[in-house]
Amino acid sequence: MTDISEPIEDSPPRPLGRRLLPILLPVLALAAGFGVTYTGLLSPLSLLAPAAPAPQAAPVAVFLDVPRIILTIPGERTQTLALAVVVEIDPAAADTARLLMPRIADSFNGFLSQVDPVAFSRRGILEIIREELATRTRFILGEAAVRDLLITEFRIQ
Structure with a gap:
């Protein structure tokens, strides 16, 4: 046994x-x-x-309205063509497209006035007109600038 009288060792x-x-x-x-x-x-x-808020990404495309075109179609009876077009443009070329919009509208008017009046009553004319107008727009603005052409109104009265 341990004796109580023994001193306890102190820790250092x-x-x-x-x-x-x-x-x-x-x-x-x-x-x-x-x-x-x-x-x-x-x-x-x-x-x-x-x-x-997260910064907004740059727009993928810019849509520019071409001035509305209203033409009188020659023929046996007088008809009127109303056409509204929107061009889908690369954002980098949007300013150039705005500057050249009168040239684009002139090109559209020139083409539409040369279309045979009988052709307007044929099937598939809308696709033909759309492709021709897109080709003319690409010729004016460049191949890379134009993404698509959308016809928003095509009316013959």
Whole structure:
């Protein structure tokens, strides 16, 4: 048995660093947080604020309206052709297309006035006119600028 009178061995004293560690760690964390906030690298308020909206992507295509074309079709009875067209353009070529719009409209008028009046009553004329107008637009603006041509109104009265 052990005697109560025997002295208990004291553990060796802990070094100063070990004793201050629980105090130094929070102080160092606070100092690092203050430094990061003070230099502007991180703002606690920005974490609470809603996220900024994502930047909008550039438009994939630009749609330009060609001025509406109204022509009188010669023939036995007087008929009127009303045509509205929208051209799908590459965004990089949109400014050039706006500048050349009178030339495009003139090209469309020239073609439509030369179409035989009997052809307007035939099947498939709309597809033929669409392809011809798209070809003329590509000739004026360039092959890469024009993506498509859409006929939004085709009316014969």
